[in-house]
Amino acid sequence: MKFSFRALLSGVAFLIVLQACKQNAGKKTELDGFMSGTAVFGADESFSPIIDEELYIFKAAFPDANPVLQYKAEADVVNDLMNDKYRVAILPRTLDTTELGILKRRSLTADTIRFAIDAIALIVNQASNDTLISVNEIKSMLNGRSKTDKNIVFDNPNSSLVRYLKTLSGNNGLKQKNIYALSSSKEVIKYVSTHPNSIGITGFSWLNDPDKDYADAVDKVKIVGVRNEDSKTAPNQYFKPSQETLVQHTYPLSRALYIIDCTGRKGLGAGFASFLASERGQRIILKSGLLPDSIPPREINIIH
Known part of the structure; x- marks a missing residue:
């Protein structure tokens, strides 16, 4: 009977794999707990x-x-x-x-x-004279029916904010030449802070207690008041996002x-x-x- 070195190696390898399988079988997957x-x-x-x-x-x-x-x-x-x-x-x-x-x-x-x-906030540069806008004007702006020469900027194309704006305007494209998607909410705020001829759309949470890397930019923008013409209680009033206007449902852009x-x-x-x-x-x-x-x-x- 001839001795096969290859067969010996195969046998050793098999035993090693078998032992590893037994060890893994003995281990239980650790699940996360309610607070751990x-x-x-x-x-x-x-x-x-x-x-x-x-x-x-x-x-x-x-x-x-x-x-x-x-x-x-x-x-x-x-x-x-x-x-x-x-x-x-x-x-x-x-x-x-x-x-x-x-x-x-x-x-x-x-x-x-x-x-x-959260509220959807519209922001403009501190130098801008535009401080008021209506919901219908926002819709017209997003659908290209407004004659504004301002650049409209928001965060990236796959964001929840873009989905919200598409639903609000009924426009699934938002491909007008003056509408731009940037990379993040921080970039929106920074852009508006240095471009007086722009309107930024961002989540209200980014404007409260900002991090140091964009706090200076927040100081150089201001929030626009919004009027909802279809409101049953205040169709002629403009409101800015705040806890008070959100709880009273007077600010129209929220999620x-x-x-x-x-x-x-x-x-x-x-x-x-x-x-x-x-x-x-x-x-x-x-x-x-x-x-x-x-x-x-x-x-x-x-x-x-």
Whole structure:
């Protein structure tokens, strides 16, 4: 009988693979807990200022919890959610029937919690004399029917803001020669701060307590008052975005913010959602200048 060195190597390799399989089989996949572990979430980059604030306090309160946020344009966040790259997303809309159907085919449901309301703000350069605009004028401007010579700028083409503007105007293209998509909300604010002949459209959350890298630009722009001609209560009045005008529904350009948990269990997604909806999480929203979904009660200490 001849000794086969190749056969010996094959046998050793087989034993090594077999042992590795046994070791892996003995290991259990560590799942994230309600307030512990690591999990990846997708989030609309339009809301990174307020989400980062919430995340900072959440991690400080629960050191064992490690949500990892991937900020992307809304369309990309939804696409990744549908392709199972993560199962928790923070978006300014709920999932539609088609998207819910995709989840259902994977035996998943979407637990959705609304936790804040943001405003769409129109900004102009401090040197501009334009301080008032109506909703119908905005629509005309986006549809190219307005004779304005101003450049209209907003963040990237796949953002939730662009989807909002398309729905508002009924224009799925927004391809007029004076309408430009930049790369981010910061770039919109910086552009308007240096171009007097421009109008920027951005989320209100970017104008409150800005980071140092664009705070100077915020100081060089001003917010335009908006009138809603179809309003039943104040069709002739102009309003600027604020917590007061959002809660009274007098400012016409607003959108809700949701956390959508498709994990089907009480993991870190449910834990973070619970924190956002809690009194502490809602106070962070209130302090940021956005409107919390439920306004926390004020505590008044009376000293006798």
